[in-house]
Amino acid sequence: MAALADSLRADVHRMGAGERLPSSRSLVERHGVSPVTVSRALALLAAEGLVVTRPGSGAFAAGRREAAAEPADLGWQAVTLGDRSVDAAGVSWLLTPPPEGVIALSGGYLHPTLQPARALATAMARAARRPDAWEMPRLGGMPELRAWFARTVGGAVSPADVVITSGGQQSLTTVLRALLPPGAPLLVESPTYLGVIAVARASGLHPVPVPVDADGVRPDLLAEAFAMTGARAFYTQPTFHNPTGTVLGDERRAQVLEVARAAGAFVIEDDFARHLGIVPPPPPLIAQDGDGRVVHIASLTKATAPSLRVAAVIARGPVAERIRATQLVEEFFPARPLQEALLELVSSPGWPRHLSAVRAALRSRRDAILTAFARDLPELRVNRPGGSLHLWARLPDGVDDTALAEAALRAGVLVSAGRPFFPAEAPAPYLRISYGTAASEPELAEGVRRLSTVLRS
Numbered sequence: 001m002a003a004l005a006d007s008l009r010a011d012v013h014r015m016g017a018g019e020r021l022p023s024s025r026s027l028v029e030r031h032g033v034s035p036v037t038v039s040r041a042l043a044l045l046a047a048e049g050l051v052v053t054r055p056g057s058g059a060f061a062a063g064r065r066e067a068a069a070e071p072a073d074l075g076w077q078a079v080t081l082g083d084r085s086v087d088a089a090g091v092s093w094l095l096t097p098p099p100e101g102v103i104a105l106s107g108g109y110l111h112p113t114l115q116p117a118r119a120l121a122t123a124m125a126r127a128a129r130r131p132d133a134w135e136m137p138r139l140g141g142m143p144e145l146r147a148w149f150a151r152t153v154g155g156a157v158s159p160a161d162v163v164i165t166s167g168g169q170q171s172l173t174t175v176l177r178a179l180l181p182p183g184a185p186l187l188v189e190s191p192t193y194l195g196v197i198a199v200a201r202a203s204g205l206h207p208v209p210v211p212v213d214a215d216g217v218r219p220d221l222l223a224e225a226f227a228m229t230g231a232r233a234f235y236t237q238p239t240f241h242n243p244t245g246t247v248l249g250d251e252r253r254a255q256v257l258e259v260a261r262a263a264g265a266f267v268i269e270d271d272f273a274r275h276l277g278i279v280p281p282p283p284p285l286i287a288q289d290g291d292g293r294v295v296h297i298a299s300l301t302k303a304t305a306p307s308l309r310v311a312a313v314i315a316r317g318p319v320a321e322r323i324r325a326t327q328l329v330e331e332f333f334p335a336r337p338l339q340e341a342l343l344e345l346v347s348s349p350g351w352p353r354h355l356s357a358v359r360a361a362l363r364s365r366r367d368a369i370l371t372a373f374a375r376d377l378p379e380l381r382v383n384r385p386g387g388s389l390h391l392w393a394r395l396p397d398g399v400d401d402t403a404l405a406e407a408a409l410r411a412g413v414l415v416s417a418g419r420p421f422f423p424a425e426a427p428a429p430y431l432r433i434s435y436g437t438a439a440s441e442p443e444l445a446e447g448v449r450r451l452s453t454v455l456r457s
């Protein structure tokens with residue numbers, strides 16, 4: 001579509017105002033594309049103001065806009081906005097699709113061939129047919145969806161403890177804003193999901209690193225960090241941690257809760273990859289929480305598709321009230337059609353089948369990429385994750401991970417430098433390599449081969 005739009009844009013610039021573009025049918029024939037692609041390209045040019053479409057008579061070149069010649073003076077804005085800024089570089093790197101021909105070993109969502117596209121289309125169609133689909137949902141979320149999340153999490157959680165939110169990232173924003181005032185410290189694992197570092201900083205919080213090892217966060221250092229900072233919250237991913245893939249050990253689960261209890265602090269549990277277990281995951285921390293210490297975030301985009309932006313926050317006591325109030329003030333409620341669609345999806349008989357298929361595909365892909373690493377890059381230390389989408393590869397000392405990721409992109413493979421996953425200094429260079437985002441296992445192997453060529457050079 002982009003190529004057709006580029007070509008039409010060039011044509012339109014050569015045409016006079018009011019001149020007629022070739023018909024859709026001749027564009028289909030000339031460019032060898034589908035009618036849908038033609039109408040999407042024309043819609044894009046119409047949105048850019050370059051063409052005007054008149055139903056029944058075709059598309060016409062629009063007149064040049066005079067204003068374009070004289071760019072407005074926007075300099076005043078820099079002064080007015082002041083010295084605050086929002087750093088979206090890392091998040092944008094993760095969310096930008098790779099250029100044509102580049103193999104994606106980066107990104108946080110399943111390749112489209114692993115997403116339940118047909119089931120999502122059916123769920124959305126059924127949701128949209130409901131006569132009240134566009135009415136307000138019940139505040140806090142659809143009762144059946146809240147009940148589904150409560151059942152999935154288990155323990156003593158009840159549907160009343162669940163609030164439906166607009167995805168995992170939005171949940172992080174809402175929870176952090178609800179729990180902590182600007183300027184407060186937030187303890188986070190080091191490394192951690194770079195999106196939480198970004199959202200914490202954008203909310204005026206100070207992420208403070210607490211190291212993880214092969215068993216997850218170290219409780220002794222967590223206790224020290226609480227003592228040194230007086231922090232009132234710790235953000236953690238105990239299950240299939242991003243980026244290291246670790247699962248917090250059984251003994252440590254109790255210790256982390258105990259350390260947080262001693263500090264009078266909350267534990268924010270980001271359970272983003274529960275359904276992507278190559279091995280069965282342990283129950284979430286909140287299932288063993290006896291005093292409302294854990295605020296649990298359950299998102300489903302990782303097991304489905306990035307635009308299914310509905311998730312849940314589960315909490316008990318006054319903090320739940322604070323979170324509900326914060327959400328209401330910030331965004332009213334998540335769009336009802338999406339809530340309905342998610343409910344349709346998870347209640348359909350195909351849902352467990354989809355999850356089993358994804359887990360089997362991830363197991364096979366993980367094994368394939370590890371074989372490729374053993375063959376082409378035996379000198380790199382990589383972990384063997386029990387779930388989720390990523391490998392965490394330790395680079396040889398002295399290698400610049402950012403420069404390497406940039407060189408890899410030029411060589412046709414997209415990987416993530418480890419540096420942005422550390423809230424402060426990185427103790428060593430790493431790469432995060434995703435095995436769920438490429439099109440196929442041969443692509444994974446080819447991606448590793450390209451990476452080895454870059455590393456050797």
Ligand SMILES: Cc1ncc(COP(=O)(O)O)c(C=O)c1O
Nearest residue numbers: 108167168169193242272299301
């Ligand atoms: C650990 C973790 N938490 C939360 C998110 C946010 O995802 P979403 O908003 O799609 O639920 C991501 C996405 O990459 C993630 O990796």
